[in-house]
Amino acid sequence: MASFEVIGGNKLKGDIYPQGAKNEALQILCAVLLTPEPVTISNVPDIRDVNKLIELLRDLGVAVEQTAPDTYVFRADNINLDYLETAQFVEQGRAIRGSVMIVGPMLARFGQAKMPKPGGDKIGRRRLDTHFLAFEKLGARFEYDSPESFFNVTTDGLKGAYMLLDEASVTGTANIVMAAVLAEGITTIYNAACEPYVQQLCRMLNRMGAKITGVGSNLLTIEGVEKLHGTEHSMLPDMIEIGSFIGLAGMTGSEITIKNCKIPELGLIPETFQRLGIKMEFRGDDIYIPEQDHYEVDTYIDGSILNVSDHTWPGLTPDLLSVALVVATQAKGTVLIHQKMFESRLFFVDKLIDMGAQIILCDPHRATIIGQNNQVPLRGIRMTSPDIRAGVALLIAALSAEGRSIIDNVEQIDRGYQNIDGRLNAIGAQIRRI
Structure with missing residues (x-):
């Protein structure tokens, strides 16, 4: 079983190309x-x-x-x-x-x-x-x-x-x-x-x-x-990977350009992360995310708490709720994540709580995240990747955290993300496969 050793707290910078879908x-x-x-x-x-x-x-x-x-x-x-x-x-x-x-x-x-x-x-x-x-x-x-x-x-x-x-x-x-x-x-x-x-x-x-x-x-x-x-x-570029990179850039305060995104095929993915406070610019078919030290969650018109949930297309794909949840942990504001389709997909939040995130798991389908506005950074721990999408969400959390994290069972991440450690290391991450 392979593992990732991740040294968090580094800001990334550069261009990254999404894999095929x-x-x-x-x-x-x-x-x-x-x-x-x-x-x-x-x-x-x-x-x-x-x-x-x-x-x-x-x-x-x-x-x-x-x-x-x-x-x-x-x-x-x-x-x-x-x-x-x-x-x-x-x-x-x-x-x-x-x-x-x-x-x-x-x-x-x-x-x-x-x-x-x-x-x-x-x-x-x-x-x-x-x-x-x-x-x-x-x-x-x-x-x-x-x-x-x-x-x-x-x-x-x-x-x-x-x-x-x-x-x-x-x-x-x-x-x-x-x-x-x-x-x-x-x-x-x-x-x-x-x-x-x-x-x-x-x-x-x-x-x-x-x-x-x-x-x-x-x-x-x-x-x-x-x-x-x-x-x-x-193949189209992988929309889940594009969303993961948007979340990674926002959470680590990094300046990243995601290349060749086929933006018209992304549906509500960019808008969802914009509502979580992540700034971005569309430059032709590229998505540019500027460095930002803080990002603030949007609210509804009446001021009520933002609810991010999965829907059939063209709604938000359920594969990105794990990433949205992690991003919300360091935002300014509170978010309700509602995973409607799969009843076990939110169970990875116990690892985030151990890292210092403020999360209330309401039931198998809903979690309330109280964002910490980067005032209390996550801390590195040892954890196990339970599935592809939770695995990359934990990797994003580890890259933003203070100190050293170990993520076990990264074969799960390898099932859906091509050479993810090599590509992220090329723009400044510190990930070692062990």
Whole structure:
């Protein structure tokens, strides 16, 4: 198990480039299974979850050629369906949450798919009903082996259907879209997720020959086609990483320019951190955060306490609430953080309290943060990263704290952030991997 030794209290300065979007990559990589023709994907992040999915695809029979550090060519013209029966596939599928998105493409193209219950962050219940109920509406037969936590889906041919999703699941919408593009007839998905990741997937599939309309809305219409062909695709920059860097700059009082952000695709992320008091300027497609020693939380018009909560797109992504919470600990003012989607995601606040933060955990979903206006800096401690997003939030806290911190289990951070220690050290951080 690796750890980070962090010496806090340093101000950072310089340019930093966000990696390709992790959540987009997990969808796009699964979509290569929909065609036997080559698919070239660039701006692929070099992170553990993405690399594990590429390894799974390779073992499944996809030919993978890396043509540049961030560019791969995939060709799924020799898929080995027998691999789905192996213990190695079960181990790989359980290792990452994104593995569930091979089900839609496999079902559409080969008429069958198997999947162990996927892994991922321990942030609370993350049900898969939306995926499999939709597959049934498309004409698939679904079996779940409860003792083995194993899904088995088969079909004699998918047929388009109307469906109203019970939740606007991002991975669920992606999985259903990938199944529907090769189904016979028209599929209508209402209450579809419309995150930029899903929009990117739909645009890529349309370039491959799919017929998807309504992209960017919560009502998608898909006219099935007989086959798809190859294409080229480039990932968006990772919006979660961009938000993390904004929070890092504000909390450490650093002057940082985040390059090539695709600002129109960020939704409410910049505005949320501006309401927490962090100043920023948009310079073309870059975000410049000036050095500021203090930042003050906004209030509502009537003076009531700011409530930062997660919503489906275009609301704030839940992946940034952990960072927003940490940033609030050193702001001037009080903030209520309301994590609506996952009941275990706020449980990392005990480490922040040990560092000296003033936080009241109201219940599994809500925490009140009394900002200390940088009058009482956090202090370095030893702590463990429980999941990707809490892990980077703790890293931000450690970089702002006085003294030395140790963060254990940083493999969790590596799952979502590419060479985070090296990139931050290049602009003045003191992080040592031990």
